[in-house]
Amino acid sequence: MQRAIIMSGFLGSGKTSLILRLGKYFAENLGKKAVIIVNEIGEIGVDGDFLKKLGMNSYEITEGCICCTLRRDLESTISDVLSSINPDFVLIEPTGIAFPSVIRKTVRKVGMDALVIGVADAKRFVKLYSESREFLERQLREAEIIAVNKIDTVSSKAELNLLVELIKQISPNSEIVFTSAKTGEGFDSLVKLLELPLRIEGKIEEFLDSTAESGASWYSAKVLIKFKKPVAGVELKRLGVEMLDKIKVRARKIQHYKMLISADGALKFGVTGKDESVSVDGELAGWFVQSKLNVLLIDKELSTEQIRRIFEEELMKLAEDLGFNFEFIEHEHGADNE
Numbered sequence: 001m002q003r004a005i006i007m008s009g010f011l012g013s014g015k016t017s018l019i020l021r022l023g024k025y026f027a028e029n030l031g032k033k034a035v036i037i038v039n040e041i042g043e044i045g046v047d048g049d050f051l052k053k054l055g056m057n058s059y060e061i062t063e064g065c066i067c068c069t070l071r072r073d074l075e076s077t078i079s080d081v082l083s084s085i086n087p088d089f090v091l092i093e094p095t096g097i098a099f100p101s102v103i104r105k106t107v108r109k110v111g112m113d114a115l116v117i118g119v120a121d122a123k124r125f126v127k128l129y130s131e132s133r134e135f136l137e138r139q140l141r142e143a144e145i146i147a148v149n150k151i152d153t154v155s156s157k158a159e160l161n162l163l164v165e166l167i168k169q170i171s172p173n174s175e176i177v178f179t180s181a182k183t184g185e186g187f188d189s190l191v192k193l194l195e196l197p198l199r200i201e202g203k204i205e206e207f208l209d210s211t212a213e214s215g216a217s218w219y220s221a222k223v224l225i226k227f228k229k230p231v232a233g234v235e236l237k238r239l240g241v242e243m244l245d246k247i248k249v250r251a252r253k254i255q256h257y258k259m260l261i262s263a264d265g266a267l268k269f270g271v272t273g274k275d276e277s278v279s280v281d282g283e284l285a286g287w288f289v290q291s292k293l294n295v296l297l298i299d300k301e302l303s304t305e306q307i308r309r310i311f312e313e314e315l316m317k318l319a320e321d322l323g324f325n326f327e328f329i330e331h332e333h334g335a336d337n338e
């Protein structure tokens with residue numbers, strides 16, 4: 001039976017980064033076909049386009065959550081993928097506020113086995129746990145494997161021990177592995193665990209609409225940027241970092257702010273907290289006269305309207321300073337959880 005791997009974990013914990021590594025590993029080291037299904041909460045996503053630009057076979061389900069409002073969409077996407085591509089593995093990335101037990105059930109319904117990897121952000125877990133306990137517990141409790149990711153950002157052994165104790169309390173039977181999607185540390189150990197026997201589905205927990213429960217609001221858009229003269233990939237990198245830095249200053253409670261600048265390749269920019277510097281993934285080499293900008297900004301304290309205003313104002317200022325024109329291709333229509 002083909003196996004689905006559900007990469008569960010809070011917003012910004014490193015699910016896409018780990019999935020990208022896994023997808024490449026299956027193709028390059030095992031010669032296996034993997035398809036990625038990625039779910040984004042906003043109308044316009046970032047991760048699906050990013051994975052596609054990096055050569056992965058990916059499908060995107062947007063505008064809601066596959067564990068609640070979009071369960072049917074997941075079912076039909078998996079069925080389509082199985083009949084048209086027949087992959088060896090289906091890698092599923094739910095939104096960072098989804099509950100994996102329902103997704104596991106949906107996957108089994110269409111005839112696949114499902115293994116859950118819970119991703120815990122080593123740097124932010126303890127803080128997030130105090131703010132969004134229910135989410136983090138539900139996301140990890142059912143996981144066969146818990147990847148304590150961003151291990152490159154934690155240098156204190158004591159801090160790490162406390163984190164492991166906390167995770168063991170939440171999910172005593174999960175295998176714990178330490179990973180860095182950035183450096184590749186721990187990836188081999190993660191891959192070895194993928195053959196673990198699967199858990200028989202536990203009791204289906206009380207249904208919750210995760211999107212409403214999260215209390216977060218988001219704004220997403222896709223913009224076409226036209227430069228007055230050709231710009232190099234490195235300048236686009238600078239542009240993305242500067243834009244997200246400016247937006248970040250005006251954020252309230254960042255859950256995950258991310259942007260994609262794409263042309264012949266793609267650069268993904270992200271921050272998961274106000275005190276973080278902008279991280280950049282991907283590649284964009286060459287010269288460009290235009291590029292696409294996808295943006296998805298999720299904040300726990302700002303409204304969609306407030307996030308939209310911040311984005312538009314900062315985009316306008318940068319366009320003036322750096323000399324480019326832009327037009328909106330798509331716009332979020334409303335996703336307020338206030």
Ligand SMILES: Nc1nc2c(ncn2[C@@H]2O[C@H](COP(=O)(O)OP(=O)(O)O)[C@@H](O)[C@H]2O)c(=O)[nH]1
Pocket residue numbers: 009010011012013014015016017018096149150151152153179180181182183256269270271272279280281
């Ligand atoms: N330092 C570090 N950063 C990481 C690691 N994994 C992901 N990130 C960064 O964390 C942010 C969120 O990663 P992403 O894969 O988009 O998380 P997702 O929202 O769970 O899919 C991005 O800015 C990544 O560059 C890691 O292992 N180490």
Ligand SMILES: [Mg+2]
Pocket residue numbers: 015016017047093
């Ligand atoms: Mg992601």
